[in-house]
Amino acid sequence: MTKAYHQPRLEWVVVTGGSHGIGRALALECVQRDLAVAIVALPNADLRHVEEELAEIPGAVFATLGLNLVEPGAVAKIVTWLETGNIRPKYLINNAGFGRGGLFEHTSWIEYQTMMQLNNQVMVDLTYALLPVLKTTRGGILNMSSVEATLPLHYKSVYTGTKAFVYNYSLALREEFRYYDISVSALCPGPVITNKDGLKRVKAMGTLAKIAVTMPEDLAPEAIDGMLKGKAVIRPGFLVKLMAFLGKLFPRPLKLRILEKMFSKYREEEKPAAKVIH
Numbered sequence: 001m002t003k004a005y006h007q008p009r010l011e012w013v014v015v016t017g018g019s020h021g022i023g024r025a026l027a028l029e030c031v032q033r034d035l036a037v038a039i040v041a042l043p044n045a046d047l048r049h050v051e052e053e054l055a056e057i058p059g060a061v062f063a064t065l066g067l068n069l070v071e072p073g074a075v076a077k078i079v080t081w082l083e084t085g086n087i088r089p090k091y092l093i094n095n096a097g098f099g100r101g102g103l104f105e106h107t108s109w110i111e112y113q114t115m116m117q118l119n120n121q122v123m124v125d126l127t128y129a130l131l132p133v134l135k136t137t138r139g140g141i142l143n144m145s146s147v148e149a150t151l152p153l154h155y156k157s158v159y160t161g162t163k164a165f166v167y168n169y170s171l172a173l174r175e176e177f178r179y180y181d182i183s184v185s186a187l188c189p190g191p192v193i194t195n196k197d198g199l200k201r202v203k204a205m206g207t208l209a210k211i212a213v214t215m216p217e218d219l220a221p222e223a224i225d226g227m228l229k230g231k232a233v234i235r236p237g238f239l240v241k242l243m244a245f246l247g248k249l250f251p252r253p254l255k256l257r258i259l260e261k262m263f264s265k266y267r268e269e270e271k272p273a274a275k276v277i278h
């Protein structure tokens with residue numbers, strides 16, 4: 001059952017993947033700023049945990065929907081859920097996504113397919129479906145890209161490809177949506193420790209990553225500030241800004257060669273055992 005909210009002054013933010021990692025931190029930061037959050041994430045312990053956390057915050061207004069975003073009809077379910085709850089979002093944070101590091105052929109095809117679907121297709125689909133409401137509430141969209149979007153990065157080629165899509169798509173859409181008073185921002189964090197894959201990557205990068213790495217809570221305030229101010233590209237933290245700046249100084253062939261050397265530890269990796277997907 002969906003509860004219906006009848007407080008017209010509430011400003012709602014839809015956060016995909018808001019039950020864990022960066023999405024959770026962004027959702028909590030929104031609540032700190034008196035925004036109401038509508039979280040869509042996989043129906044599991046992470047979602048129950050964030051529900052408990054939000055319930056502990058005095059005055060927090062939130063709604064949650066446990067849903068696999070890549071299942072057929074997921075976006076239509078979100079729209080129905082929002083309508084039933086009388087939730088008219090002012091902001092949309094397209095955060096849900098994942099990546100895999102390693103040799104190109106070490107990730108299964110089905111995983112690549114899901115990655116491209118979640119990181120890109122769901123984002124476009126949800127934006128398309130919520131645009132009529134967003135045109136009336138005139139807020140903003142925050143799309144999750146990565147500092148890796150403009151590199152690109154070896155041993156993470158499909159992932160950085162999806163993030164490059166998000167980056168270019170967001171900047172292009174931003175100019176179109178100016179006419180509707182909807183800002184579109186691309187969030188480009190550096191390495192953030194949230195899950196096993198992130199940890200593996202930090203280990204592969206060695207000392208450099210240990211310096212550059214941040215926690216979700218550290219980047220959330222700058223990310224939400226950027227969204228509310230309608231910034232085009234948000235690179236949270238000094239080191240990420242520096243990385244982006246240095247990236248522009250090096251000629252591309254040299255930069256790509258240096259990066260490949262940095263991540264070449266992945267070449268020593270054993271091919272993981274095939275996963276059975278039912």
Ligand SMILES: NC(=O)c1ccc[n+]([C@@H]2O[C@H](COP(=O)([O-])OP(=O)(O)OC[C@H]3O[C@@H](n4cnc5c(N)ncnc54)[C@H](OP(=O)(O)O)[C@@H]3O)[C@@H](O)[C@H]2O)c1
Pocket residue numbers: 016017018019020021022023040041042043044046047067068069070095096097098099118144145146147188189190191192193194195198
């Ligand atoms: N971590 C980094 O270093 C980093 C850097 C730059 C950009 N990013 C991007 O930031 C975003 C969040 O990354 P993260 O590291 O915070 O990831 P995370 O900790 O794994 O959290 C991902 C969130 O998305 C949810 N989710 C995953 N698959 C889903 C699906 N099919 N349907 C619905 N919800 C789903 C997860 O639910 P469960 O918790 O239940 O799995 C979780 O709430 C991603 O787009 C990622 O590419 C991450």
